Amino acid sequence: MRKAIIILLSLFLSAIIIVTFLVQSAPLPNKVRNGFDRTILPASFLTPLGNMPTGDSIQLVSGATPTQIFLSTTDPTLILSTDYHFKQSKRIKLALSKGLIDSLQRYFFTIIDSPFVHIYAYNLPAIITLPLSGGPAQVFRLPPGGYSKAYAIAPDQFILRKLDRKISDQQFLKVNTSTSEITVEKNLSTLHQDGGMSTDGSLTYDTTGKKLVYTYFYLNQYFSFDTSLQKLQEGHTIDTSTHSRFQLAEATARNENVLTRQGPDQLVNNTSFVYNGKLFIHSLLKGDHEQAGKFSSNSAIDKYDLHTNQYQGSFYLPVRAEKVRHIYIFNDKMVIEGRDYIYSYVINTRDSVLN
Template sequence: MNLLLVKLLACLVFGVIVVFTLYTLYSFSNKENGFSRDIKRGIVEQIAVKESKHDGYYLAGMCDSGIFIANYYLSEEIQRMNFGLEVVDSFKVHVSDSIKIAWKAVKIFVEYPDVYLVEGIEPSIITCRLPNLDCFSINYSAPKFESAVPVSKSSIVMRKYSTRVNRNILAKKNAFESSTYENESLLSIQGGGNFSIDGMLRYDNGSNELAYIYYYRNEYLCLDTNLNLVRIGKTIDTIRNAQIAIDTIKGENRVTFTKPPKFVNKLSCVSDGYLYINSALKGDNESKSVFLDNSVVDVYSLAEGKYVLSFYLPNYKGHGLRDFKVHNKILTGFFGNYLIEYGLSF
């Protein structure tokens, strides 16, 4: 009798262990990112859709005067649309043959009526004004850079490689000053070397602040236009350290990824004191199918450095979000070759 009781107890304990183990594995697999989103439904209304005939279009600017788009393959052309996505003007930039510019690397920024053509290979900073677009080159004497945003008619902020510290830093160049101001302490390096500080540089002319959003960790920086740190913000996920594996290719003195890095923040924009981030990570309270069928956007207050809410942008004809901007709670984004406009209410 005692032997039977022992066997029954052993079976019971074994059963409890199996159930606990399965529950733990289930919980872990469904909560791998360790955070939840406050998804707000009913705050996004689709207004208009327009299909572009060519690849390579991106959003160059948004303001009260309309939506400006440019094309990586047609670098001299700019189109202005109204807020119904109807083309109302087409412009062609007139650049003198005497100005050196790497056209394939050009990124156009429109801060109406000013237009900036920026590329970091030559490098070239060219400015003009709508509607005539007769350009002149600003003599920045700038070092080569990877990305840059204009913060005034004569100043740009850039991410560039510093040979002094052997990594990327943020710097500011004024056209009327001979030197470049460099801040080597803003971007904090982690495992993965220089790759760990890759990110997106954004400027909000409404709040006159810059934001730098890391690709591979749950962190962003708010800066003034003199590159002073205003605050450090955290995104709602839990990836504190960049998950990057790299190796050096022998004989080429080149570093490469040994496996794809884990993205945290894919796309971003800033507008009217808000930071909008298209996140790469699913929240624990989201189903996998819904997450894959939508592009999720998390909204943060730049002034407070706090999370506000999240919303979904549904994939359109099999395409997810690849570029977007917001102005006065109007969000415009490219999904493949489709440009879609939404109204936001929050």
């Protein structure tokens, strides 16, 4: 018995040593040349307004007005409202039935598009809409298959990136909850039958051009499409990550209900946002001649013109890249949602590199 325990411990320690060696010897993406350089623009256009810790209950920044920021919580019935200095806050309770609350569990995200609240129950799957000022909830049930992205283009119209179990991949849908009409894209998404994991990305909306922009997490690509799900343009980010190394684990074949990765893939892009017809992408790759210390202690934001798809330079935000989850522009304010803190800044529009 003792001999068997010693053998098991030896095998366990050997496995740890092998994994450690592989990690240490692997070519980390920002320890080697990535094959591109970025042009750094002066970024003195932000003035801090305040910050607050997220704690365990804050889910995400869910919307804003010119004077208030709305924060959703892990409780689907509770919204927090605060000013941009995070000094004055209040609680907003939503009227949801107990059965609906129980069915949501933690599989939802909430967006406030005043005067409405949209709760995206991505695992049910369903879209729940109710007035922010109070009132009954309307629940629109979707066909089977969860969804990962959602954007409201009108109070009753939504663009979703949703799983189609027949093809084991995600496609974009346009949903009208008033007419119950669901339109499925045609030849908009690249399909790999991996549940949409290798083509995961961020979805944002260009209010100037009335188009949606989808930026891949694992590739140096993005594309735009209109609200009728027609592709408009394709663009590339400045890095050289043209291929994803994503693979499905053999233990979870495509005919199973659960799909997992074979191993970690390299994130190329994090969150993105659109402002004044420009696309801004939080890049996670360092330029070849970029100062390592500067890159590691800030977040590099690359700017692209959505009309020409041309790169127009980059700037740093004073938050470490690994801390950033989302970046928002609300009127003349920037809000950075971090893993531990939420930061707000006022934008000097006259000197802003966002224009």
